Amino acid sequence: MKCTWHAHSVVMIETINDYKIIIDPFINGNTLTDLKVENIKVDYIVLTHGHNDHVGDALEISLNNDAPIIAMVELADLMESLGAKVHPMNIGGSHKFPFGTLKFTQAIHSSHYTYENKSIPVGLAAGVIVNDGASTLYHAGDTALFSDMKLIGPVDVAFIPIGDNFTMGINDALLAAEYVDAGLVVPIHYDTFDIIKQNPYEFINRLELANGLVPEIGEPFDIN
Secondary structure, eight states: OEEEEOSTTOEEEEOTTSOEEEESOOOTTOTTOOOOGGGOOOSEEEOSOOOHHHHTTHHHHHHHHTOOEEEEHHHHHHHHHTTOOEEEEOTTOEEEETTEEEEEEEOOSOOEEEETTEEEEOSOOEEEEEEOSSOEEEEOOSOOOOGGGGGTOOEEEEEEEOOOSSSOOHHHHHHHHHHHTEEEEEEESOSSSGGGOOOHHHHHHTOTTOOBOOOOTTOOEEOO
């Protein structure tokens, strides 16, 4: 599995069997990302929850690529009503896709989507686990720390929010990294807005196992 972080919570996955998946594709409005919506080529889109800085440009990317959006059922239903192909799921359920197995996990966070100046509730927020048969990835989405993270791992890589205010901050993220038993820990959801400014190197330097990575935006790295 190859991963690329594109700022905020945007993660691109290239699986061992050559499928491309983008998680939480917030591109337009994301001043730190290197991506342009019109250049994105993917097979699947995964959304952890409904906030606009996570749904982002999922609808346009889905239509451009004829790519299904995998999301919590209420959010998937909304995306389908707007014209996208979808695969609805719910927390605790898993499904075998051509790229491997995907499962949604608990996240402690809210989930509304703002559309045409209306805030629409779209079910629960979630984290996601992707296993392509060779590697296992955990993307925590937006979440507070919760003790049942201990049931998620072990995983090869964990993408964990550190921005504070809307999600866990660095101190709680350090515990989350320990709980999920990740081989590699990557901080996400920071610096995009002033209110979530953080020093990611403080986070990785405090990891007990020294197993953190602050990737350059847009630079792929291999898992296993």
